[in-house]
Amino acid sequence: MTDEGELIAGRYRLLSRIGRGGMGVVWHARDERLDREVAVKELLLDTGDGTEAAEQAMRRATREGRVAARLRHPHAIMVHDVVEHAGKPCLIMEFLPSQSLAAVLAGQGPLPAGEVARIGEQAASALAAAHAEGIVHRDVKPGNVLLTDDSTAKIADFGISRAVGEATVTGAGLIAGTPAYLSPEVAAGGEASPASDVFSLGATLYAATEGAPPSGDDENPIALLRRIADGELVPPRQAGPLTEVLHRLLARNPADRPTMAQAREVLAAVSEDRPVEMPPPRSPTLLLPARRVRRRTVVAGALATALLAAGVLIGVLISGPGEPSAQGDRPAVTTSASADPGCSARYVVTNSWPGGYQAEVTVRGAGAEQLTGWAVTWELPAGHRVEQVWNGALSRDGSTVTVRSADWNTVVRPGDSASFGFIGAAESDGSAEPGLVCEPD
Incomplete structure (x- = not known):
């Protein structure tokens, strides 16, 4: 057992223990040769009782340090x-007087979207540089984002990262990372990649705005991994201007996520209150609300069949004239026929399940002047209701639903767009062609 005051390698004097994780203990220390403060991470690897095992552990640690x-x-x-x-x-390692994002959230609760975007931009810039070097972090989470008093964010603990061509320090067959922040493909036993780091960063920023990871933080890690692998995520409700960015970072399909460099760009745009231009996804972004799905216990084959059937039903219910219904990966789309040329709205069903669906509405500035507020109105089909709305304010008048711009997305320049999303419930069959009306507000 290492103690305070010990001298490591003849030059690093341990001052105090400052942290402990799954891979080791971190100490505040002083480099007596160079007279500077450092952090010493004592790796807790299983070296067994033999010299060969100890040598293998040292080789792995040297590889880790090299990476x-x-x-x-x-x-x-x-x-x-x-x-x-x-x-x-x-x-x-470098010693950085700081608090982890996890500690800040535990003490203060969720943070404003603009502050989270700034933290995310800095973290993404470091991760993008790592990816350019062939390094995958593998454990991006609030505990590994350090924040200084001058608002600098730094990514820590590349201790279970792996460079392309290097063997993982945790050995074959083990999932490296913290369950609540793993990507679906890694939770399902797949290989970590730069795209999985993107998802983990998205989950970290989601937790910073919503107060909990996107799939919850179940004490049963197997149940949690199953939910993550199945793509069960609770849509963000407090993320404000970060909502669309989080949706894309948390896309279930790795190919639909932006690169880390693209993530840095869009996070910088949110942080600086500029228009966000997301790279187009290759397929619809799917976010299953975890609470709704967890109420059902079904085998995978039956669930897939039910989702397909519901997708066909919802496509019939809300597709506009001449538009394809939502089958497979094809979303139902309705475009508004606004009497006012100042704005238009596009309605897309991005996901569906038995008894419900998720939709996204994009509002575009269609006039010569910028919008300083907007409202989208439509008639709900019989048996439908809207349960959750994000990025907008919901009001109802009987079967008429109106969503108005939130404080952070009121201004829409000509040709630019804003968006909101919602969870809907559908309890009856029938056909419907909702006519969206978009008006300046």
């Missing part, structure tokens, strides 16, 4: 050295 030391970025914790102490490998 992490490739990265030199202002928003990533720097690794200086790898040494051995009492038969255990230790990483010598």
